[in-house]
Amino acid sequence: MTHRPLLLLDVDGPLNPFRAPFAGLRGYRSHRMRPDVWLSYRDPESRSARRGARVRLHPSHGGRLLALPFELTWATAWTHQANTMIAPHIGLPGDLPVVEWPELFAQDPDGLSWKTRPLVAWAAGRPFAWVDDMINPLDRAWVAAHHPSPALLLRIHPRHGLRDRDFTTLGRWAREVTP
Structure with missing residues (x-):
């Protein structure tokens, strides 16, 4: 059994800064992809569906994530397609665990993110x-009240994606909670 904490990783926002107008100037490379979740919201005959979604990924992010003292897990609506579509472009292995969502984008009665409750269940106390x-903020309060172990909820602005300071924060936090 591993003693490393889990790193529950989303794609859009942290790895794909989809709101960044000049991501290419910061080393991101643009790719066209057709993930199932994205296609489910489009007419299959539309020009948009034929072209695919523009996904910006930084080739160094995989190595930087692997260097952190975490057990990596995909926590994204891309589900298993993160292993086949995202991982090869950033240097992550194509067999990372994937959180299995009971329902994508489900409305939470308490205003939490649709991911919050399933992620706490997935972590199983780790x-x-x-x-x-x-x-x-509701997610932070709910996790603090319902999860028995340390948890870091790191919000990444979709205009910036993961930055140096985020990798520093993650590394520092993991070293503090690792026995």
């Missing part, structure tokens, strides 16, 4: 860091 662009 320390975890959750990296996402959709984290809100």
Whole structure:
């Protein structure tokens, strides 16, 4: 059994800064992809569906994530396609665990992110860091009240994606909670 905390990683926002107008100037590379979740909201005959979604990824992010003292897990609506579509472009292995969502984008009665409750269940009491662009103060309070171990909820702005300071924060936090 591993003693490393979990790193629950979203794609859009942290890895794909989809709101960044000049991501290419910061080393991001643009790719066209057709993930199932994205296609489910489009007419299959539309020009948009044929072209695919523009996804910006930084080739160094995989190595930097692997260097952190975490057990990496995909926590994204891309589900298993993160292993086949995202991982090869950033240097991550294509067999990372994937959180299985009971329902994508489900409305929470308490205003939490649709991911919050399933992620706490997935962590099963283990320390975890959750990296996402959709984290809100209600999520932080709920996790603090319902998760018995340390948890870091790191909100990443979708205009910036993961930055140096985020990798520093993650590394520092993991070293503090690792026995």
